[in-house]
Structure formats: structure tokens, C-alpha cells
Amino acid sequence: MSESEVTMNLELETYPPMFRQQNNQSCSHQKVDEPVGESELTIPVIDLHCLSHDELGGACRDWGLFRLVNHGVPSSLLRQLHEHAKELFSLSFECKKEIFCSPLSYLWGTTAISPSGAALLTGPQNIHWVEGFHFPLGQLSQLQPQHPTLASFRLLAEEYGKHMGRLGRTIFKTMVMELNLDPGESETHLDECTGFLRVYRYPLRSMANSAWGIEVHTDSSLLTILNQYEVAGLEVLKDNQWLQVEPISDTLIVNLGDMMQAISNDKYKSVKHRVRLNKDRERISIGYFVFPKEDSVIRSSKYKPFTHGDFRAQVQQDIKTLGFKVGLEKFKLTQASSP
Ligand SMILES: O=C(O)CCC(=O)C(=O)O
Numbered sequence: 001m002s003e004s005e006v007t008m009n010l011e012l013e014t015y016p017p018m019f020r021q022q023n024n025q026s027c028s029h030q031k032v033d034e035p036v037g038e039s040e041l042t043i044p045v046i047d048l049h050c051l052s053h054d055e056l057g058g059a060c061r062d063w064g065l066f067r068l069v070n071h072g073v074p075s076s077l078l079r080q081l082h083e084h085a086k087e088l089f090s091l092s093f094e095c096k097k098e099i100f101c102s103p104l105s106y107l108w109g110t111t112a113i114s115p116s117g118a119a120l121l122t123g124p125q126n127i128h129w130v131e132g133f134h135f136p137l138g139q140l141s142q143l144q145p146q147h148p149t150l151a152s153f154r155l156l157a158e159e160y161g162k163h164m165g166r167l168g169r170t171i172f173k174t175m176v177m178e179l180n181l182d183p184g185e186s187e188t189h190l191d192e193c194t195g196f197l198r199v200y201r202y203p204l205r206s207m208a209n210s211a212w213g214i215e216v217h218t219d220s221s222l223l224t225i226l227n228q229y230e231v232a233g234l235e236v237l238k239d240n241q242w243l244q245v246e247p248i249s250d251t252l253i254v255n256l257g258d259m260m261q262a263i264s265n266d267k268y269k270s271v272k273h274r275v276r277l278n279k280d281r282e283r284i285s286i287g288y289f290v291f292p293k294e295d296s297v298i299r300s301s302k303y304k305p306f307t308h309g310d311f312r313a314q315v316q317q318d319i320k321t322l323g324f325k326v327g328l329e330k331f332k333l334t335q336a337s338s339p
């Protein structure tokens, strides 16, 4: 066996067996539409140092997504987080399964988990070509990881989580003002204790029998802050066109989720997006997701009143019975039922 074959076999050990078995059914010949590059349509840029309500509102209404600059997260922290994430993923599959115990979880082939942290997967047709670590930020202090790689990642995740909390608060407060919502009532719509990090690794396209790491979806969150590092893959739907979101160093991507769309009464968009597997490089991304308080009621003229708890339960039921998330449509008032 040549040296490169030995390395490849060792790397294969780090992937879930489900991915290794499918390895030889590659469909890299399959034709999939290429996205448009960002030079043709420019993603709005929001500068946190001089946060303009109008610019933020415009980006949330027209796109549901923007690039955040001057966010105050040190570039050294962004770099270290990725280096440590890479190291964590390079542990063997068995080791990852063992060290990611409650309140953390390790998932693969799916991005959906139940409240207990168990993966929700329906069938082989719905495989997502991604493996990930779930870090509920509110519970990290209870954690005493024995494994040194996980222990050092935990420290970085805690520091990064504080920055994410600060960014989420600032952005949400500005959105509340821009939408003229009652600040008192809106307070429960961002609950920092719900914040979690998802650290994802997408394999090379040649390993998968699909072009997609994660297929088209909207996030269920209030808002999501994404840190994609060096390797492209994220695509966003804008005016019926798929656009590649270029990784630009020291910038973060903020996208709005379903909860924000409902709170804004559909003024803001929960943007459709997907992740394409890269042909040449594995891809690592780190996402921060934050939600409303589990039982705070979201009221608007477009949807029946519901809590995030109701929404999550509906999504889990749809994944189990239909194999996919239906989302906000399930809560929409039809003309006949609207007050
Ligand atoms: O990896 C990415 O860039 C996006 C991940 C994503 O869309 C998600 O976790 O919901």
C-alpha cells in the first residue's frame, strides 16, 4: 500500500461507517446546476461598528441574510476554533461516539436531534452528507471532558459563545426597533439559554452519492450566525437564483430563521439555503443558533399563536412521518381561518 493510500484509509476511519459504505456509489458524474458567483449579486454587508437600522432592515426584508463585519470576534479565536474543530473531527469515529456524551451529542447523516440529543433520521433517501457536534452553550459549565482535544475545544467554545450571545442580542434589539415591535413583549423572543453551537464537517464530494451536504431548508431558529472558514459550499436562494456565499476571512454570515419570520409577521425572510459538497477540500463550518423561550407565545396576523415548543414538536413529527420539515406553513392562517 502506498503512503497516500495508508493516509486515506486512516482518514476513512474518522468518518461514520454509513459514509464509508456508500463511498463506492459516487455520482460525481451527475449534473447539478452550478450556483451564481457572488460577484454578480452582492450580499448585503452590515457593519456592527456603525449599525444602520435601515440597512439592517433592508437586508432582513430583501434577503434574510447578510455578511457581518467589524463584529469584534478576534480573528485568532476564529482560527483556533477551526483548527481545534479539525482536530476533533480527525479522531476516529468510535472515539467521537464515546467522548460526545450528554449534554453534548455527535450526529451524522442528519442535522435534526430530539430534545434528549438523539439523532432523528428517517431513511437513506434523506441522508445529509455531514457529521456534526452539538454544543448547548447553556450547559457547557457542567462539562468536565476527559479527552484533551475536547477539553480545549470546550474552552474556546465558551469564549466564542459569549461573543455569539453579544452579537445575537445586538442584532435582535436593532431588528425589534426597526420593526417597531413592543420591546417588552419581544424580550422573551430571544432566549440566550437556548443558544447552541453546531460544528460541522462535510466530506469531499467524491465520498458521497449526492452533491449536497445539507439540502434546501430554512433554519427553525430566530437567527443563525455562521462562521464558514476558507472552503465554499453555502448557497442562498435570492430571486429564484442560487448564489454561492463566498467565504471571506474575518466576516460572519447571519441568516434569519423561521421564528424571526413569524415574529416580524413575514416582513423579514427566513432564507432558503443549502450546502454543496466541495470537490477538493473537506469543509468545516461553525453555526450558532438561538431561539425564543420555549413557552413564549408568538403572535402575528399571519400565523396562529404558537410557541417555539409547539413548532419544534411539529417539525419532529413531520420528520418522523413525512421524512422532512414542513415548517411555518403548518402554522399559517388560511384566509378562512384568519380573524
Ligand atoms: O454549513 C453551513 O454553511 C450551513 C449549515 C446550515 O445551513 C445549518 O446547519 O442549518
Ligand SMILES: [Fe+2]
Residues within 6 Å of the ligand: 217, 218, 219, 273
Ligand atoms: Fe441552515
